[in-house]
Amino acid sequence: MKPLEQLRRDAKALKKAHEAGEAQAVLRMKVHGPKADGTLLHADYLHVIAQEQGFASWPRLKFATETEGLDRAGRIQRLKIAIHNGQNWRTEQLLAETPDLPDGLFAMQVALLNREEVARMLAEDPSRAVQDFGLRRPMLHLAFSRWIHARPDLEVDMLAIADMLVAHEADVNDTCPVGIGNPHPLSALYGAIGHANNMVLGRWLLEQGADPNDGESLYHSTELGHHEGLRMLLAHGAKPTGTNALLRAMDFNDHEAVRMLLDAGADPDDFAGEHVGGERPWVIPALHQAARRMCDGAMAQMLLDAGADPHRSFEGITPYAYARVFGNEEVRRAIEAIGDVPELSPVERALATAAEGGDLPENQVRQEDLPEACRDLIRTILHLPGKLEHVKRLVALGLDPDLPDGEGLTPVQVAGWEGLPDMMGWLLTLEPDLTHVNRYGGDLLATIVHGSENCPARAERDHVACLELARNAGVPFRADVLAGAGEEDVAAYLSDWATEAS
Numbered sequence: 001m002k003p004l005e006q007l008r009r010d011a012k013a014l015k016k017a018h019e020a021g022e023a024q025a026v027l028r029m030k031v032h033g034p035k036a037d038g039t040l041l042h043a044d045y046l047h048v049i050a051q052e053q054g055f056a057s058w059p060r061l062k063f064a065t066e067t068e069g070l071d072r073a074g075r076i077q078r079l080k081i082a083i084h085n086g087q088n089w090r091t092e093q094l095l096a097e098t099p100d101l102p103d104g105l106f107a108m109q110v111a112l113l114n115r116e117e118v119a120r121m122l123a124e125d126p127s128r129a130v131q132d133f134g135l136r137r138p139m140l141h142l143a144f145s146r147w148i149h150a151r152p153d154l155e156v157d158m159l160a161i162a163d164m165l166v167a168h169e170a171d172v173n174d175t176c177p178v179g180i181g182n183p184h185p186l187s188a189l190y191g192a193i194g195h196a197n198n199m200v201l202g203r204w205l206l207e208q209g210a211d212p213n214d215g216e217s218l219y220h221s222t223e224l225g226h227h228e229g230l231r232m233l234l235a236h237g238a239k240p241t242g243t244n245a246l247l248r249a250m251d252f253n254d255h256e257a258v259r260m261l262l263d264a265g266a267d268p269d270d271f272a273g274e275h276v277g278g279e280r281p282w283v284i285p286a287l288h289q290a291a292r293r294m295c296d297g298a299m300a301q302m303l304l305d306a307g308a309d310p311h312r313s314f315e316g317i318t319p320y321a322y323a324r325v326f327g328n329e330e331v332r333r334a335i336e337a338i339g340d341v342p343e344l345s346p347v348e349r350a351l352a353t354a355a356e357g358g359d360l361p362e363n364q365v366r367q368e369d370l371p372e373a374c375r376d377l378i379r380t381i382l383h384l385p386g387k388l389e390h391v392k393r394l395v396a397l398g399l400d401p402d403l404p405d406g407e408g409l410t411p412v413q414v415a416g417w418e419g420l421p422d423m424m425g426w427l428l429t430l431e432p433d434l435t436h437v438n439r440y441g442g443d444l445l446a447t448i449v450h451g452s453e454n455c456p457a458r459a460e461r462d463h464v465a466c467l468e469l470a471r472n473a474g475v476p477f478r479a480d481v482l483a484g485a486g487e488e489d490v491a492a493y494l495s496d497w498a499t500e501a502s
Helices: 004-019 023-032 042-052 058-068 070-084 088-097 106-111 115-124 126-130 138-144 152-167 188-195 199-207 217-221 228-235 245-250 255-263 286-292 297-305 319-326 329-336 346-356 377-381 388-397 411-418 421-428 444-454 463-472 479-484 488-501
Strands: 175-179 182-187
Touching: 004 023, 004 042, 023 042, 042 058, 042 479, 070 088, 070 106, 070 479, 106 115, 106 138, 115 126, 115 152, 126 138, 138 152, 138 188, 138 199, 152 199, 182 188, 188 199, 188 217, 188 228, 199 228, 217 228, 217 245, 228 255, 245 255, 245 286, 255 297, 286 297, 286 319, 286 329, 297 329, 319 329, 319 346, 346 388, 377 388, 377 411, 388 421, 411 421, 411 444, 411 463, 421 463, 444 463, 444 479, 444 488, 463 488, 479 488
Parallel strands: none
Antiparallel strands: 175 182
């Protein structure tokens, strides 16, 4: 890390470049700067420099460098970020280079499953088991840690640490906020099952009395690609009502998960539409969800047999019209078999014709005339297999190809997050706003990198090709994105880009 005086000079240079309107400086301030409008102060530019170095604020960076020394403080911060993000290869690399980095840092020793050191530090100060370390207490640091996937041989040590924490009054139902400025609580059980995919610790927590009805765990257990977490939660009394878990399982056309949830009492017409943690739900009512996620006819029939209402209107559209708009023939036929299907409106008919590949006059539909449920239609379908031509027809029809969704994500950002270079490449030909920053604070570059670590289908996608497209389109390089990249191939590509940009 650079000396503090150099970082201060960097803040002054950023201020000068930003006031001059230089594109990269403007983007850096959009990503890391203050969210409220108003006159920017020197402290705001220092804040951006600190965030780009991996610190929450300039005072925290300054304190760390004064207490730990420049190089060590930077390495410790990188290790904290790597552990927090589950970037095990970075964690291994940092520990190999400087094995004593975690020394004296209790939460880090917990997350790294260092049983001997945790026991020693608890004997020295038992209150450490319930102290705050950042936004989390030790039980949360343990639950959210993904280190067990790098070191499965430490399973016994992990459970011993859990026992030690509880013996020193840690709570298996402890929670932490989503992040700074977002107080929505996330439980230790969610951390183990939904975040870390740690079934061993999840089972231990349930056996120790963790509440399976925490509002998060059941929903996220449907995302894991297996049913172990879902099965154990239901076995310990998890109730599907109000969780949207059934609807999330439909994102993956997962018949077994849906059947398990229906058997556990899930109501297919139950939809919790309230915002959670500042986000609107990523799901919608069951038959609409089946239509837009291109679920098959068997899924639709399962829902209908369980009592799903085929006539329910959601945001101005019925399940039948939604199936037509998305081109989901199987869900369409399942609803038609019941009879009494509604007539399509002129807008619905035009959208259905576009889905079916029919010819339509250009600019026939105005964005403002769309039903609310179709407002983000391009963004909603672009990740589905074989939808590029469908997207092209929707753009020709008059839909906005650069419209941000409720979270501020634009279609090109979603295509990058999904790792779809063909879709992203075509959207780039429409000259979208490459400086747009979504509600998560991500520009196009950061969104692609985030998708490389979090997109459920990332193993089959090509995020490096998307980075290449962004680079060729003139998206500016950001060193802080490289520092946070968790996938090795993505980090390697960004390192090459950094060399060229320097």
